[in-house]
Every structure is written in C-alpha cells, then in structure tokens.
Amino acid sequence: MSAYDELDKGISVYKVNLADSDFDKIIVNNYEIDSWYADNHGVVRLGLQWEKDKSTDEHKFTTWYRNADGEPMKALHTVIIGKSETFDVMGLNDDGSKAYVLSDRINNRESLWLYDIPNNKFEREVYSNPQYDLRGALINNEGELAGVFYYDDYLRQHYFSDADAKQTMLAKKLLAGMESSIVTSSRDKQRFIIEAESTSKLPTYFYVDLRTKKAGAWLSKYPLLNHEALAVPQNIKFKASDGMELNGYLTIPANIEKPPLVVFPHGGPHSRDYKYFDPFVQFFAAKGYAVLQVNFRGSEGFGNAYQTAGYYEWGKRMQRVVDDAMDYVVSNFPVSKNQACMVGASYGGYVALTEAFQQPDRYKCYVSIAGISDLEADIAHEKKMKVYVGNIIKEESRDALAALGDVSAINHIDEIKAPILLIHGTKDTQVNYHQSSDFYDKARRKIDIKYIELKDTTHYLDDPTGRTATFKALDEFLSKYL
Numbered sequence: 001m002s003a004y005d006e007l008d009k010g011i012s013v014y015k016v017n018l019a020d021s022d023f024d025k026i027i028v029n030n031y032e033i034d035s036w037y038a039d040n041h042g043v044v045r046l047g048l049q050w051e052k053d054k055s056t057d058e059h060k061f062t063t064w065y066r067n068a069d070g071e072p073m074k075a076l077h078t079v080i081i082g083k084s085e086t087f088d089v090m091g092l093n094d095d096g097s098k099a100y101v102l103s104d105r106i107n108n109r110e111s112l113w114l115y116d117i118p119n120n121k122f123e124r125e126v127y128s129n130p131q132y133d134l135r136g137a138l139i140n141n142e143g144e145l146a147g148v149f150y151y152d153d154y155l156r157q158h159y160f161s162d163a164d165a166k167q168t169m170l171a172k173k174l175l176a177g178m179e180s181s182i183v184t185s186s187r188d189k190q191r192f193i194i195e196a197e198s199t200s201k202l203p204t205y206f207y208v209d210l211r212t213k214k215a216g217a218w219l220s221k222y223p224l225l226n227h228e229a230l231a232v233p234q235n236i237k238f239k240a241s242d243g244m245e246l247n248g249y250l251t252i253p254a255n256i257e258k259p260p261l262v263v264f265p266h267g268g269p270h271s272r273d274y275k276y277f278d279p280f281v282q283f284f285a286a287k288g289y290a291v292l293q294v295n296f297r298g299s300e301g302f303g304n305a306y307q308t309a310g311y312y313e314w315g316k317r318m319q320r321v322v323d324d325a326m327d328y329v330v331s332n333f334p335v336s337k338n339q340a341c342m343v344g345a346s347y348g349g350y351v352a353l354t355e356a357f358q359q360p361d362r363y364k365c366y367v368s369i370a371g372i373s374d375l376e377a378d379i380a381h382e383k384k385m386k387v388y389v390g391n392i393i394k395e396e397s398r399d400a401l402a403a404l405g406d407v408s409a410i411n412h413i414d415e416i417k418a419p420i421l422l423i424h425g426t427k428d429t430q431v432n433y434h435q436s437s438d439f440y441d442k443a444r445r446k447i448d449i450k451y452i453e454l455k456d457t458t459h460y461l462d463d464p465t466g467r468t469a470t471f472k473a474l475d476e477f478l479s480k481y482l
Helices: 162-174 279-286 304-308 317-332 347-358 375-384 398-407 434-443 464-481
Strands: 002-005 010-017 022-027 035-038 044-053 058-065 074-080 088-092 098-103 111-116 121-127 134-139 145-151 155-159 179-185 191-197 204-209 214-220 233-239 245-251 261-263 290-295 340-345 365-369 420-425 449-454
Touching: 010 035, 044 088, 088 134, 088 145, 098 121, 098 134, 111 134, 155 162, 155 179, 162 179, 162 191, 162 204, 233 317, 245 279, 245 317, 261 317, 279 290, 279 340, 279 464, 290 317, 317 340, 317 347, 340 347, 340 464, 347 365, 365 464, 375 398, 375 434, 420 434, 420 464, 434 449, 449 464
Parallel strands: 261 290, 261 340, 340 365, 365 420, 420 449
Antiparallel strands: 002 010, 010 022, 035 044, 044 058, 058 074, 088 098, 098 111, 111 121, 134 145, 145 155, 179 191, 191 204, 204 214, 233 245, 245 290
C-alpha cells in the first residue's frame, strides 16, 4: 500500500502484514512521485508524478518505471499538460517490457497503443474508435488487460479475447432492448453480474449463472422508483454560433404542452452528459419541466479538438455554447422560451452564476449547487491542493489572475436581476463552500438570493440528508419562479 511518509516527505510504498499491522517500507520516495502502481504479480513498476515548472508555468505529468523489483525508478515519459500528446499507462505485458498506453497521438482521440519501453517508442496502435475517445481499460480477475471501454450515449466495452466478447454478446442477448454492461465475473467466466437499463426501466443489476442456467434480477439502484414512468431523453445536435458541431440531450415530460425549460449544464468542465438515468433530470421532468443538457466545448469523450476547444474559455465561448444550445432548442422543440431557469452543479454552478450577470434577462432564475463564484479564489484553492487548475488560464501572472474577475459573478452582483438559489455542503473538498457563502454575504442586500448550507455534506451530495434537502429546495424554488 502507499501512504504519506514524514521522513520521505512524500508518498512511499509499504508491505503490510494484515495479521499484526506491521508496516515494512519497500520503496523510499526519492523521486517526488505522487502515486504508485504494481503489476499483476505485485511488483511495483510504475510511478506518476505531477509537477509545475516554475520557470514556464507549465504543468508536467511524468511516468516513472523500473524493470524489476529492487531497481531504481527511471523517468519514462513526460507530458506537458495542454501541449503534449497524452500518455496514460493502462497495463504492462507479461515481462514488463511493453506498456499499453492511452494516447491522443496521431488520431487526436484517446486510443490504445503498444509502447516499447526499452526503446522509448510507440510500436503500434492496438485499438481506437473512429468517433469517441477511449476512456479506460478493462482488467480481468487476474489483473490482466482484457479490453478497453468508451462511451457514445452509453458505455461500450471492447474485449480482446473471443471468450470475453461472447460474454458481452450473451449479456446483450439476455437483456434485449436494454443497455447492458458486465460489472464483474467469476474466474471461470460462468457467473457474472450485468448492469442494465433502458429509457423505460431503471438501472438494475442482474445475475447470470451458466452452470445452473439461471438468471434474474438481483438489485435495483432505485427500488422505490421502479413503478414510476420515466421521461425519455432525445439526442440533439446543433451548430454553435462560431460553427462548431456540438451535441447534447433534451428530455421533455409527457402530456405537457410547451413545458418550462431547465437548462442543466454538467460539471467538470472536462466531463460530459450521457443518456443514462440521471436522478436530477428525471426529477425535473417529473415536476413538469423540460431539461436541456449540452456537451459544450471542453467536454471530454469526443476527441482532442472538442475538449481543447474549451481551454481558457471559462465564462467566454464555453458559456456562449450553452446559450446557442438553448436558442436551438426553443426554436425547434415545443418548450417554453420565456419560462426558463438555469440549474448547475460544480462547474455547472459556475455557468449558472456567470449567466446570471452575463445574460440577466434570459432566465427567470438561476441555481448554483456547489458552484464557483470567484475564479481567482478557486485557483488558489486548487494550487493549495497541488491539482492542475483545469486550463482556466494560460499562465498564473498577476494580470491573468486579475482578468478572472471579469468572468466571476462575485464581482458583478449589481448586474444580476433574477432570483438565485445557492446550495453548498460544508465538507466539500472540490469547491470550498465559501465560494457560495461569501457570494451570499456580498449579495444578500442587493438581490433576491437564498443560501442553503448543508452541514457535513460533500461535493457529490452523497448523504441522504443533504440530497433530500437539495431536491426539496429545488422543488420549492422552481415552483415559485417558473
């Protein structure tokens, strides 16, 4: 296991005796490595190091490697974030001489490559998808690289062996009409668990036992909603005002003529929306609102150009894309143009607060859940945690930091007209809750604003009390203003 060591002033590696909790350090961190990885024989072979070059303001990601136990680590490959081709080791071959690497080289999409370690060069492409980035590796029970996965609207698994591929096809055959994926399987591949859902069925785990030829539903993720009708998300594609082709989803509740619109930008921003069941989307639809989700520029999964188009565009072109998506939807679908509210969480909360002063007449209300109101303060928070700041600014100069005030809502309260709801948990380690509380303190005497502070709730609203309070507040706020 890895743990922080006071002597090394970094993360070192220990062998731990589970019987008596004795820790024996096996690797001294002389390399400022942040995380370590072992091969499937338990030998620590790889280390990952994040660092900032103070002379250039560049953030670097270095992969370290050693050929065998007891040998020193050597730097294998360095990536300059935002400039170099990506390099993410998914696994090693049996003798450790070659690595399977996800990289956006040549294809401008994350693809799987075989990398020759002794000669420090890419050998060949193993697998790529012509449209979507690969997102990661599929590892079997022996710790071996068994395949890769990516997302279109749903998770797609690509296995390298015929036996594993047949298992995937069997899952799809057993659950025809549902989007299914294998979660785990026995070593002999005779028993496995499938997760599946459809536009009318909630996500459910199914068991399959080929030995006894039995299968059935095992566990529902949302058992109390099993008999509720679901609204169906539909794909949308549109051109942004600058010509960029973009995509997203629109969910319209049944039997409601021209429903009010909730624009729901995702977090990240280097994330994306999917067609899977989303409790927030279905909650809004059940309350009678249409829901727009847009994979704005900067969203991941659609290739290098799609994601890098959002670099350094917080509050700028990324923001305008959401406006373009709304304009497209209200012009082409039966939803209300004049009754709309923007609701966002994390980066989506930043979008909502920024929209509140950049487009004060576009929406009837704005909601920020764990959102960012002060970009400069947020970058300082990210730097303290030694995390790369997400391509918000090209360099951390005084002028560049000061310019963040132009796209930070805390500096534009006088321009806001519509009501705002803020929700934030006090145990949020991603976005400090002072991003909401400070904004509220500064704005409460000037605008119609409500702040709900959730004690001991995290960024992800993963406790029942905090999540219930959030949905209750959303229901009351949207009912009042839409």
